[in-house]
Amino acid sequence: MSPRTSPAPQAATLPAARTRDRITPAGPLTAVPAPPAAPDWPTWGQRILPTPLRNLLVDLGMWHNPQPLAPSGHLTQTITVLERYGWCRSLDYSPTGRMCIRGAQNLLEKTGHVTPAARARAVEHMQTVLARHGVTMPFHAWNDLPHQQFSNIHTLLTRAAYTARAIGE
Structure with missing residues (x-):
């Protein structure tokens, strides 16, 4: 057999060699769960009822x-809420619902x-x-900066979610 016909075995070992070149995470790969759906606007009952009273109604099964x-x-889920209702700066809720x-x-x-506690x-x-x-300012002040874009907000929330998920939260 001539040396020119021997590349076939080398091609068969190429994928095995290529896997050593890939960058893999230190830990096992875990599937990222699907994002929870953004809830509807709270009903008047959810807005008016204080949380302790609502918890009492939960205990009573009502x-x-x-x-x-x-x-x-x-x-x-915060990302999905902002995607559904829109993002704004300078107000918790804008008049248009952002x-x-x-x-x-x-x-x-x-x-x-x-x-x-989970929110904190x-x-x-x-x-x-x-x-x-x-960045040393609070996240809500950073959100309100005049040059801020939703893509930065999305990146912050995504990275924070990955940080939390990495430690099991």
């Missing part, structure tokens, strides 16, 4: 609260999609991501 999400799920990050979090907390952890994850990029 009200059904949604399952609260972990911080990573809350951050992902929201800033904090407004979307308020909506999710008011409708029972997140607990105050989500805020910590957002602040951590901002600090990695040299």
Whole structure:
């Protein structure tokens, strides 16, 4: 056999060699869960009833609260809320129904999609991501900067969700 006909075995080993060149994460790959759906605007009952009274109605079986999400799920759901209703700066809720990050979090907390403790952890994850990029201001002040774009907001929330998910939250 001539040396010119021997490339076939080398081609068979090429994929195995190529897998060593790929960059893989340190831990096992996990599937990213689908983002939770953005809830509808709260009903008048959800807006007017104080949370303790609503919790009492839940205990009596007269009200059904949604399952609260972990911080990573809350951050992902915040993205879907902003995509559904629109994003704004300088106001929690604009007259047209758009929201800033904090407004979307308020909506999710008011409708029972997140607990105050999980929301606080989500805020910590957002602040951590901002600090990695040299931003020392609170996330809601960063949201309101005049040059801010929704793509930056989306990136912040996505990175914060991955940060939370990486530690099991």
